[in-house]
Amino acid sequence: MSILSRNVTRRRALTIAATAVTVALAATGCGDGGSAPALPGAAGGDKAAQSVFDAAPVASDAEIPAGSTMDKIRKRGYLTVGGSLDAPLLSQQNPVTGEIEGFDADMAKLLAKYIIGKPEVKTVTIGTQTREAMLQAKEVDAVFQTYTITPQRATQVAFAGPYLTSGLAVAVRKDETSIKSVKDLAGKTVIVGANTPAVTALPEAAPGSKQVAFATDPQAVQALLQKRGDAYVQDFTLLASNAKSNPGMKVVGEPFTTEAYGIGLNHEDTEFKEFVNNWLRKIQADGTWAKVWQNTLGSVVEGGTPTPPAIGSVEGS
Amino acid sequence: MDALTGHLGEFGHGLVTTVHMTVVTTIGALLLGVIVATLRICPVPLLRGVGTVYVEVLQNLPLLALLVLFVFALPTIGITFPLFTSAAIVISAYEGAYLAEAIRAGINTVGVGQAEAARAIGLTFSQSLRYVILPQGLRAVIQPMGTICIALLMNTSLAAAVGVVELTQAANNVNLVEAQPIAVFTGAGLAYMLLALLISRITGALERRFAIVR
Amino acid sequence: MVSVRGLQKWFGPLHVLKDVDLTVAAGEVVVVIGPSGSGKSTLCRCLNRLEVAGAGTIEIDGEPLPAEGRKLARLRADVGMVFQSFNLFGHRTVLDNVTLGPVRVRRVPKAEAREQALALLDRVGIADKADHYPAQLSGGQQQRAAIARALAMRPKVLLFDEPTSALDPEMVNEVLDVMVSLAAEGMTMIVVTHEMGFARRAADRVVFMDDGRIVESGTPDEFFAAPRTDRARDFLSKILQH
Numbered sequence: 001m002s003i004l005s006r007n008v009t010r011r012r013a014l015t016i017a018a019t020a021v022t023v024a025l026a027a028t029g030c031g032d033g034g035s036a037p038a039l040p041g042a043a044g045g046d047k048a049a050q051s052v053f054d055a056a057p058v059a060s061d062a063e064i065p066a067g068s069t070m071d072k073i074r075k076r077g078y079l080t081v082g083g084s085l086d087a088p089l090l091s092q093q094n095p096v097t098g099e100i101e102g103f104d105a106d107m108a109k110l111l112a113k114y115i116i117g118k119p120e121v122k123t124v125t126i127g128t129q130t131r132e133a134m135l136q137a138k139e140v141d142a143v144f145q146t147y148t149i150t151p152q153r154a155t156q157v158a159f160a161g162p163y164l165t166s167g168l169a170v171a172v173r174k175d176e177t178s179i180k181s182v183k184d185l186a187g188k189t190v191i192v193g194a195n196t197p198a199v200t201a202l203p204e205a206a207p208g209s210k211q212v213a214f215a216t217d218p219q220a221v222q223a224l225l226q227k228r229g230d231a232y233v234q235d236f237t238l239l240a241s242n243a244k245s246n247p248g249m250k251v252v253g254e255p256f257t258t259e260a261y262g263i264g265l266n267h268e269d270t271e272f273k274e275f276v277n278n279w280l281r282k283i284q285a286d287g288t289w290a291k292v293w294q295n296t297l298g299s300v301v302e303g304g305t306p307t308p309p310a311i312g313s314v315e316g317s
Numbered sequence: 318m319d320a321l322t323g324h325l326g327e328f329g330h331g332l333v334t335t336v337h338m339t340v341v342t343t344i345g346a347l348l349l350g351v352i353v354a355t356l357r358i359c360p361v362p363l364l365r366g367v368g369t370v371y372v373e374v375l376q377n378l379p380l381l382a383l384l385v386l387f388v389f390a391l392p393t394i395g396i397t398f399p400l401f402t403s404a405a406i407v408i409s410a411y412e413g414a415y416l417a418e419a420i421r422a423g424i425n426t427v428g429v430g431q432a433e434a435a436r437a438i439g440l441t442f443s444q445s446l447r448y449v450i451l452p453q454g455l456r457a458v459i460q461p462m463g464t465i466c467i468a469l470l471m472n473t474s475l476a477a478a479v480g481v482v483e484l485t486q487a488a489n490n491v492n493l494v495e496a497q498p499i500a501v502f503t504g505a506g507l508a509y510m511l512l513a514l515l516i517s518r519i520t521g522a523l524e525r526r527f528a529i530v531r
Numbered sequence: 532m533v534s535v536r537g538l539q540k541w542f543g544p545l546h547v548l549k550d551v552d553l554t555v556a557a558g559e560v561v562v563v564i565g566p567s568g569s570g571k572s573t574l575c576r577c578l579n580r581l582e583v584a585g586a587g588t589i590e591i592d593g594e595p596l597p598a599e600g601r602k603l604a605r606l607r608a609d610v611g612m613v614f615q616s617f618n619l620f621g622h623r624t625v626l627d628n629v630t631l632g633p634v635r636v637r638r639v640p641k642a643e644a645r646e647q648a649l650a651l652l653d654r655v656g657i658a659d660k661a662d663h664y665p666a667q668l669s670g671g672q673q674q675r676a677a678i679a680r681a682l683a684m685r686p687k688v689l690l691f692d693e694p695t696s697a698l699d700p701e702m703v704n705e706v707l708d709v710m711v712s713l714a715a716e717g718m719t720m721i722v723v724t725h726e727m728g729f730a731r732r733a734a735d736r737v738v739f740m741d742d743g744r745i746v747e748s749g750t751p752d753e754f755f756a757a758p759r760t761d762r763a764r765d766f767l768s769k770i771l772q773h
Contacts, residue, residue: 129489129498153496194477195489212400213486215478219389223480226392228400360599433581434618434677438632438684439608441601448631453622529622529664 048295049106053119056110056288059279069272070115073141078120079112082140082264085125086216089241089296090146103296104144107163107263110288111142114279128195132156135266142276143264146235148197154316158269159262160276161317162309163289167255168198168205169236173224174248179231181253185209191220191229198233201257217242224249235259241300260314277311284308321504324491331487332508338405338473338483339512343466345409350416355446357421368417375414381475383407388479404476412469419465423458424450456527463520467513484508532557532688532719533578538587540573540743547573549743551587555688555721560714562730562751563723565740566766571723574740575692578721579610592687608636611681615693617673619665625652625676626661629683637684644683651679655709671702675709682713689713691722727770731755739763 064070073079083104085093091104100123109119124140131147134140135157146166149159172179179185185206192198194213202211212229214220217238224232225248232239236255243251263280265273283289289308298305311317321328356368375383387407391397398406427450435445455462477486488505492498533555540548547570555561563571576582578589580596580603589596591610597603619628629648633639639647652658655675657668665673674694681689691710695703707729714720714733724730730737730751737754739747739762747754747763758764 129492129502132496133498150494150496152494156496191480194486195493197493199490200494211482212480213477213482213490214480219385219479222389226389226397228392228397228480428618430614430616430618431620434612434614434620436581436604437579437607437610437612437614438680439604439606439636440632441604444604444635448635449620453620456622527622529666 048291049101049109052106052288052291052295053109053113056113056119057279057282057286058117059114059275063275063278064115065271068275069141069266069269070275073112073115074117077116078122079108079115079142080122080124080140081108082126082131082134082143083108083123083145085123087146087238088217089237089300091123091144101296103164103292104146106292106296108142108144110283110292111263111276111279131264135264138266141265141272145264146259146261147264148259149262149314149316151316156267158265158267158273159317160265160273161262161280161311162260162314163263163280164261165306165309166235166237166259166261168201168233168257168259169239169251169255170253171224171232171234171239171243171249171251172230173227174250176230176252179252182206182233182256185231185233188230189228191223191232193217193220193234196234197257197259202233205256221246221249237297237301244300260309260317262314262317280311284311321491321500324495327487327491328484328504328508331482331484331505334401334482334487335470335473335484335508336512338401338408338476338481339466339470341405342408342412342469342473345405346412346416346465346469347462349409349413350420351451353413353417354420354424355451357417358424360442372414372417375411376418380408380411380472381478383411384475384479400480401476404473404479404481408469408472408476412465412472415465415468416462419458419461420451420454422461423454423456425454426457427453453529456524456529459520459524459527463517463523466520467516470512470516471509532559532592533721534588534590535574535578536588538574538577538589539585540570540577540582541585547743548577548584551743551745553738553745555719557687557719558717559735560718560720560722560733561736561738562734563721563738563740564725564727564730564766565746569740570743571740572692575690575721575723578690579607579612581612604636608632608684609687611684611686611689613674613677613681613689613691613694615696617665617670617677617697619673619677619680621665624662624664625657625668628665628676629680632680632684648679648683651682652676655679656705669702670698671705674698674702674706678706678709678713688719688721691720691724693723693725695724695726725770727755739766741766 059070064074084091085100087102087104090102091100092102093100108121112121113119126134126145131143131145132153135143149162170179170182170185179188182205186208189210189212190202190206192202192211192213194215199211199213202209212223214223217234220232220234221242223229239251243249263276265276290305293305353368353371356364357372359365384404384407388400388403431449431453432445435449440448473483474485476483484505488501492501495501533553535551535553538548538551551574563574565571573582577584591606594606597606620631623631626645626648629651630641630644633644633647634641649658649661652661655678657672657675660668660672660676665676668676694710695706698706703726707726710722710729711733734751736748737751738745739754741762747758747760755767758767
């Protein structure tokens with residue numbers, strides 16, 4: 001840093017150092033989300049989440065036949081989940097408590113509670129490149145990682161759900177006035193997260209736009225603020241949370257895609273898929289799903305709690 | 318296999334970027350390597366110190382951290398390079414430190430008598446380096462330098478982290494659509510292997526071409 | 532041509548040159564002899580600053596020896612040196628070894644340097660080896676190439692540091708013959724050697740060193756016939772017995 005700090009004030013240098021370290025650390029992660037320095041929704045989330053887990057349903061013995069995947073998980077005593085540690089509001093490790101918090105993380109714990117009777121989850125961090133292989137090899141029981149359901153992926157893995165729908169939206173710098181929606185992105189340089197749905201969705205939604213991909217969400221935000229691109233296309237909830245902690249950027253327009261997220265399961269295990277779908281229907285009906293949403297994503301998105309997506313409503317689920 | 322053949326355009330583009338990046342950074346790293354190795358053996362203590370600090374700093378930091386620092390920290394003091402250029406500069410600087418050490422090892426294999434003879438006919442320090450010491454020192458370490466160049470090739474994939482769509486990132490993007498990681502990354506892996514093989518072939522040819530009769 | 536006054540040299544605690552004075556006139560051939568460890572090689576290497584003297588002055592052709600830098604490089608170009616281990620540049624042909632200095636230091640055009648080099652190689656009797664690499668030559672041929680390399684700089688004085696010590700016996704004479712002919716042509720030479728035959732044939736003056744000092748100095752006839760000091764007598768008796 002000594003080379004850099006010569007030309008800047010001490011305070012500025014410290015900020016640079018801190019940013020650089022955060023960004024450098026985050027650079028190794030490559031989940032769908034990425035991480036953000038602040039975690040809105042996490043505050044007080046512990047207690048609220050705990051009460052949700054306490055009230056959540058547990059499967060009857062009749063639903064868990066001997067020798068089934070559920071039976072094996074119950075005997076093992078914990079659920080093995082493939083997910084992220086760096087996706088704010090979805091699946092992010094709280095640096096203080098070590099707990100993994102967010103919508104995906106809470107859903108995984110609820111599934112564990114349903115099978116085992118307590119929310120015991122062992123999270124394996126996986127990259128987007130390895131999800132299919134991990135499920136095929138049965139290294140994890142389920143993937144909770146904003147895993148978009150697509151027909152191509154459905155030939156490799158089974159998707160329970162969808163359990164959440166979201167969409168890609170556009171964020172720009174505060175002073176930007178010429179970009180009001182995705183339609184204005186033609187001819188612009190657009191920042192996306194590497195290995196996110198935006199990589200493939202952007203060329204369709206905004207032909208003629210130029211794409212630059214960054215490994216993590218904080219890098220992408222930094223890049224937008226440093227004018228390496230005119231806009232940042234990312235999941236709406238993530239952008240909303242970024243805009244809340246970053247006064248330099250704003251979200252413009254409505255989401256322009258509909259991403260349906262599914263719980264990734266082993267392709268052959270239809271029994272388990274049916275079981276997970278039944279559980280989803282149950283927690284949607286009894287209001288558990290809505291509580292989880294309010295505790296997490298609901299803390300940054302304005303407007304009421306959405307209706308949960310219908311199970312099996314998307315091609316590939 | 319469709320996962321590969323259906324996306325030859327993306328793969329081809331990524332491959333070209335990887336080769337472009339490898340060629341540019343190899344040249345940059347070689348230049349830096351020679352300069353830094355020279356600094357480390359030159360008679361001026363201050364310059365020797367500069368060379369040592371350069372090697373110690375760059376060898377002891379992860380390349381990814383350097384890349385991210387360069388791309389995101391420099392703009393905060395008003396210096397912004399294009400992403401490809403940024404990645405090329407950082408990888409050159411990083412691999413240059415490794416090449417410098419290899420070259421220094423090569424220089425050490427050249428007998429002290431060669432340097433004395435060069436000085437005795439009136440060559441200056443830089444002339445004796447250029448015409449006598451480096452040509453012999455470099456020949457002695459063509460093989461290890463080739464190994465470093467292969468490592469450099471593999472390290473170009475880190476440029477993906479700062480927005481350069483090279484071969485690995487192209488494979489990631491294809492996999493995002495196809496969800497066939499084994500086919501996609503086997504394809505990308507084979508491409509890297511062929512490039513690495515090409516480098517070691519070039520290394521071998523150079524070694525034969527420049528072999529010193531002993 | 533060469534003037535040394537009060538030269539001192541230490542290697543750490545070892546005092547290897549003790550107050551050495553030596554003057555060599557233009558065209559003079561001085562042979563330095565003495566037991567190993569007497570400091571004669573160090574003296575020779577101090578004369579073109581391959582070793583830096585601890586104290587004293589060295590003048591070459593009236594110019595004091597400059598410190599490190601371009602001026603020193605220019606001076607070294609005027610002081611040729613032939614090493615015990617030849618030190619030909621291994622990656623260059625014999626011809627390229629000889630032309631390197633003239634082309635890079637003297638800025639002689641390449642074609643001209645090549646012509647001169649071939650003439651010099653012819654003179655030392657290895658013109659047919661011009662395109663060979665040093666490792667393809669015998670020791671004697673390598674040393675003659677090294678002499679040609681030194682001569683190509685048209686030096687004011689030539690230093691020889693035990694030029695035949697690393698040679699097989701049958702090759703010693705081919706090198707000495709070249710040196711004798713150089714001496715006959717009036718080259719200023721300072722030769723550190725154990726070859727007493729060469730000293731008798733070619734030297735104008737013999738300098739005997741022992742324990743870092745010049746103990747005795749005189750014409751070969753005087754020195755070999757009637758050494759004045761006990762140490763010289765002792766030394767001569769040891770090497771001339773056989």
